[in-house]
Amino acid sequence: MEVTARAPGKIILTGEHAVVHGSTAVAASIDLYTTITLQIPSDSDASDGLLKIKLEDMGLEFSWPVEKIKDALPDLGNPLSSQPQSCSHESLKSIASLVEEQNIPEAKIELASGLYAFLWMYTSIHGYKPATAIVTSTLPLGSGLGSSASFCVSVSAALLALTSAVSLDLGHKGWLSFREDNLELVNKWAYEGEKIIHGKPSGIDNTVSTFGNMIMFKSGKLTRMKSSMPLRMLITNTKVGRNTKALVAGVSERTLRHPEAMNAVFIAVDYISKELSSIIQSPAADPLSLTEKEEKLEELMEMNQGLLQCMGVSHASIETVLRTTLKYKLSSKLTGAGGGGCVLTLLPTCILLFL
Ligand SMILES: Nc1ncnc2c1ncn2[C@@H]1O[C@H](COP(=O)(O)OP(=O)(O)OP(=O)(O)O)[C@@H](O)[C@H]1O
Ligand SMILES: C[C@@](O)(CCO)CC(=O)[O-]
Ligand SMILES: [Mg+2]
Numbered sequence: 001m002e003v004t005a006r007a008p009g010k011i012i013l014t015g016e017h018a019v020v021h022g023s024t025a026v027a028a029s030i031d032l033y034t035t036i037t038l039q040i041p042s043d044s045d046a047s048d049g050l051l052k053i054k055l056e057d058m059g060l061e062f063s064w065p066v067e068k069i070k071d072a073l074p075d076l077g078n079p080l081s082s083q084p085q086s087c088s089h090e091s092l093k094s095i096a097s098l099v100e101e102q103n104i105p106e107a108k109i110e111l112a113s114g115l116y117a118f119l120w121m122y123t124s125i126h127g128y129k130p131a132t133a134i135v136t137s138t139l140p141l142g143s144g145l146g147s148s149a150s151f152c153v154s155v156s157a158a159l160l161a162l163t164s165a166v167s168l169d170l171g172h173k174g175w176l177s178f179r180e181d182n183l184e185l186v187n188k189w190a191y192e193g194e195k196i197i198h199g200k201p202s203g204i205d206n207t208v209s210t211f212g213n214m215i216m217f218k219s220g221k222l223t224r225m226k227s228s229m230p231l232r233m234l235i236t237n238t239k240v241g242r243n244t245k246a247l248v249a250g251v252s253e254r255t256l257r258h259p260e261a262m263n264a265v266f267i268a269v270d271y272i273s274k275e276l277s278s279i280i281q282s283p284a285a286d287p288l289s290l291t292e293k294e295e296k297l298e299e300l301m302e303m304n305q306g307l308l309q310c311m312g313v314s315h316a317s318i319e320t321v322l323r324t325t326l327k328y329k330l331s332s333k334l335t336g337a338g339g340g341g342c343v344l345t346l347l348p349t350c351i352l353l354f355l
Contacts, residue, residue: 144336149205152193240340313338
């Protein structure tokens with residue numbers, strides 16, 4: 001049995017971090033993907049008894065004898081793919097020791113959490129079957145474009161596609177697609193993976209990667225959006241590495257130190273996201289001209305960036321991009337967890353006329 005699945009990365013237009021604390025955020029999927037090919041030999045005699053994962057872009061391969069996985073995680077004998085399970089502290093410790101034995105190069109140690117998520121989702125859904133997974137990605141890892149969520153969603157989709165828990169419909173451009181209820185299952189498993197990588201994710205990244213297009217997200221609930229205006233964003237990668245788990249934890253610590261001030265910040269972000277979504281979706285016959293709408297969006301992005309600074313997640317490299325784009329009268333904000341990573345700049349239609 002073999003399947004190939006892919007899932008997109010994302011940008012967050014407004015509301016990152018605050019969404020973890022219950023505010024509204026707006027996100028859109030982008031045309032960069034993580035792709036996974038999963039092969040599970042149907043004849044156990046034809047297999048080498050290993051669970052392998054090849055990260056092709058990095059030229060890395062990791063493998064474990066399935067018997068060893070069984071010894072480390074003995075309680076997963078009866079996988080129930082239709083019931084997403086959270087990884088307990090004990091299971092995570094066992095998975096960490098399986099990964100530790102692989103001697104990941106020090107410069108790539110951040111990959112460990114992705115491997116934890118893979119091992120948890122694989123064994124929870126398929127038990128101790130030998131298999132090979134080959135992963136490639138056009139997304140920069142750890143840069144704010146949702147590489148972790150797109151990895152988890154593609155893994156979850158590939159794993160579920162090879163079970164009887166889902167049925168696939170003929171999709172578009174040669175890809176099969178999941179039905180809506182099956183997409184929810186894909187999303188729930190991906191969220192369990194994101195929890196292992198991020199610690200305390202809001203679920204927005206895996207949700208937009210699973211359902212695509214543009215969404216508004218608050219307290220675990222998604223509302224699909226329909227944009228009524230052109231919206232072009234320039235994405236600048238500062239190439240400053242960072243880790244979402246640490247940044248999310250930093251905001252939570254600041255919230256514990258200054259609960260009232262931070263709650264006021266989160267409320268302001270909630271209003272910003274709601275206003276941005278209503279502008280983006282306002283009917284074309286709206287009295288505001290396109291230029292007026294774009295000016296409002298620019299102002300809202302600037303306000304959100306200011307509040308992200310209050311949360312302590314900006315970075316000197318992000319500020320450099322902000323100053324540079326401002327020279328051309330363009331508005332920018334960080335996207336994703338910040339601390340480096342990527343910056344969004346709105347490209348208004350008047351600029352595009354000159355390109
Ligand atoms: N293709 C992949 N293969 C293996 N692991 C991956 C892959 N993509 C992402 N990961 C895992 O996700 C981690 C990066 O996740 P992180 O949440 O820090 O950044 P991000 O998802 O790119 O940004 P953000 O969460 O701000 O959108 C990597 O260090 C790795 O553990
Ligand atoms: C920083 C954050 O808000 C978005 C990361 O893309 C974390 C999350 O919502 O899980
Ligand atoms: Mg992430």
